[in-house]
Amino acid sequence: MSESQQKAGTEVVGVTSLYHEHEEWHVNSGEATIHAKRMPGRFRTIKYITESFWLVFFLGAYLRWNGKQAILFDIDNRQFHFFSMTILPQDIWMLSLLLLLLAMTLFAVTSVASRVFCGYFCFQSSWVDWFTWIEEKIEGNHTQRQKLDKAPWDMTKLRLKLIKHAIWLVIAVLTGISFSIWFVDAFDYWHKLVTFSLPVIGWVVLFMFVVGTYILAGFMREQACMWLCPYARIQAVMGDAQTILPAYDESRGEPRGKIRRGQPVDESKTGDCIDCYQCVQVCPTGIDIRQGQQLGCITCGLCIDACDSIMDKIGRPRGLIRYASLDELEGRPVKKLYQHPRTWVYVAILLLALSGIVYGLTHLGALTLRVAPERQPLFVRMSDGSIQNKYTFKVLNKTDKDLYVKVSAEGGIKDQIIVDADQKQLAIHGKATAFTVFVKAPEVSIHKEVTKLQFRVENVEEPTMAAEYTTMFNGPKQ
Ligand code: SF4
Ligand code: SF4
Incomplete structure (x- = not known):
């Protein structure tokens, strides 16, 4: 693409300059770091909100109740304290029901909306999102980061990388501490930590979490989702043609074709996709949703935001990429949720588990x-x-x-x-x-x-x- 073409396109349609970005785009298969573009949008906002639930993980253990830690998994004494309740191993059946409830919720959500848990709640994708946000604040946007990675080492690159890794390590340490304090008194833990009097097991757990967080969120990133996560493997069997997930509407988008200022667009010959690659550039797992559903898709919807913003710019309707089921895209009838037998099976199991937990909690005497x-x-x-x-x-x-x-x-x-x-x-x-x-x-x-x-x-x-x-x-x- 010539410089004049880029300039003209930028001035007129506001998207032609984007073509330049994808010329340097490289779809990652594990050998290079993905530097995803961060764009505002509906699903990006939802992702920020859902990820903020992890604040409970960082702050919840400091909550006090009657002078003691409100929620404490006291492994030493084999007790679980939840505000004024104490649950002993004898009440372990409630934990089994809770696990059943969580597993069934995950299965139900997956069958309805695929890996939406991965995209919005999972600790791995959330931590990666924060790590890359920090990376962007320090090293610049996605293209600047790609250039910096390729640039020879000099003082500027060294300084930027050192700052980034130092902040990552601080988050990794806070993650390790935040995990540990759910199992011991939080304030006592901090005291022992700063006076270097933690027991050996405390240091081992902290070290494992620091190293694990640093490597998984800083380096492995989406590769952990693709190759390490067992849920990615089993989720495929939980969905069907009625499961909704981010999907490219091929019938509307193809044949794709670039648009240029001054060049007529024959809409009878081209679809709505202008092949700008924005959907690929924002994808945290580096996949091209236009190639069809892939194992790497964590259902985060960021490609929908990207494509919607392009559709807005070129004056075409949103939804070229959207949450849709295969049946909807292929024109087959779409069933309502309550018309699926599996919905009722999930609801029955969820209600059963929930009733058991409520019964247990309300009949839990001292x-x-x-x-x-x-x-x-x-x-x-x-x-x-x-x-x-x-x-x-x-x-x-x-x-x-x-x-x-x-x-x-x-x-x-x-x-x-x-x-x-x-x-x-x-x-x-x-x-x-x-x-x-x-x-x-x-x-x-x-x-x-x-x-x-x-x-x-x-x-x-x-x-x-x-x-x-x-x-x-x-x-x-x-
Ligand atoms: S699907 Fe949308 S974002 Fe992706 S290349 Fe086509 S127009 Fe661009
Ligand atoms: S393809 Fe879209 S929904 Fe899937 S991971 Fe990439 S950005 Fe998220």
Whole structure:
């Protein structure tokens, strides 16, 4: 393209200068760094908003609740603290339901809108986006960065690269710290970090995260999405011809052809694509969506923004690249979401998992009681003629402090007594504490071989904190 052509085109249609950019464009297959162009647009704005949810990752662990860390995965004590709730390994079924819920949400979203999670939420694509944003602020736009990479080393290049890598490393360190503080007290961690008194495992985790973030987001970038991510492999089987994803409308765009100032455009012979390569230049994975759907597409929609801006400039309708299903592009009927059987399967599983979690959370008491009656012997006849049963109690104290409980019973036999009922029992925090309880009743009051008996343990200081368990009182054959 001659200089005059570029100039004329720039002045008139505002897009011809873009042709010059793609002459230097190189579609990457892993051997070179992709320097994607950053353009404003609807999907770019959505991406910034969704990526900002990661602030929770960086700041959430500093949240305090009743003087303690509000959300803490306390691996040392095998507890998960969520505000005033403490979840112990015994409640692990809720975690299983949560994982099921997350997996099903991912499957459902993928079947509807392909890898939209990758494009807008995934930590890899988000971190790459921030790293390349910093790169752009320091080294310039995409063409300047390409030139800088090819330029021989001098003081300017060295300075720019050093600044960029230093900032990347700071983000990598913050990422490592932000991950670690979800598992230990955040402020305690910082204290140990600055006084170099972290345990060895703390340094190892931090080091792994720093190196991992620096390499994955700074160097591997989109290659991690293409070659390392298992989700990229399995997502293909979750979609079908009704799945919407960024797609090039070939029937409208082809045959593609460049437009020039002063040259007539025969619209009957050319499609809407002016072959400006803007959709390729903005793609963070460096693919050309016009070649059809590809494994590398993370469904970010940035090519839609780029193409829409070109369509605006040349006065043609937006949507040459748009979120569309294969059926829509090929003129086949498009089903509504509720017309898909899979939608109902996903909804049913999601509701089931959600109901289980809600039930678990609302029935999560601070105390849990299990009672095992003695089997050998089932009962003992005492010297005073009463019948005595022996029970092993296990009281799980889910609070963060030791407390005393007392035992009582409802139902059972007339005139029954709990031996040493006044005695308080210590329930160690975060553990199941076992102790023995004897119940005896006059034989004359026993009219059944087996009588239902409901035990209750309650916190001595706070009787509303209690747990119950129903079992049996065994007596002689009647
Ligand atoms: S699809 Fe749009 S952005 Fe891509 S080359 Fe054609 S006109 Fe340009
Ligand atoms: S092709 Fe479009 S939607 Fe896919 S990754 Fe590239 S820019 Fe994003």
